[in-house]
Amino acid sequence: QVQLVESGGGLVQAGGSLRLSCAASGRTFSTYAMGWFRQAPGKEREFVATISRNGYTYYPDSVKGRFTISRDNAKNTVYLQMNSVKPEDTAVYYCAARRGNYYYIQGDDYEYWGQGTQVTVSS
Numbered sequence: 001q002v003q004l005v006e007s008g009g010g011l012v013q014a015g016g017s018l019r020l021s022c023a024a025s026g027r028t029f030s031t032y033a034m035g036w037f038r039q040a041p042g043k044e045r046e047f048v049a050t051i052s053r054n055g056y057t058y059y060p061d062s063v064k065g066r067f068t069i070s071r072d073n074a075k076n077t078v079y080l081q082m083n084s085v086k087p088e089d090t091a092v093y094y095c096a097a098r099r100g101n102y103y104y105i106q107g108d109d110y111e112y113w114g115q116g117t118q119v120t121v122s123s
Helices: none
Strands: 004-007 010-013 018-024 032-039 046-051 067-072 077-082 091-099 117-122
Touching: 004 091, 018 032, 018 091, 018 117, 032 067, 032 077, 046 067, 046 077
Parallel strands: 010 117
Antiparallel strands: 004 018, 018 077, 032 046, 032 091, 067 077, 091 117
16 A cells, blocks of 8 residues: 655746645655646546656656646655646646556556645646
């Protein structure tokens, strides 16, 4: 069982930056692929970023070049650095984890989810 706790959300102006963190419990964090998803009011959950256990990453075009996912296995933590944010980035951001050797972009592929952290971008 893995517990995930996100932090770092808040209010930021368009063009600014924010870094989200997701702390994971357990001793096997390094064996998990991690992902970030988001959900805005009235919209479906959207894939934001993923990182494999070996550090390979993948992003959708909507955030590519602006967001960066990284992990620190010694701290059992995955990060999402958000730069040049836009009002359309406003959403609740969720961290997710699953065992596996690759990265994963479908929400249904993930086993564990955090409670989410709100990110609001003002124009």
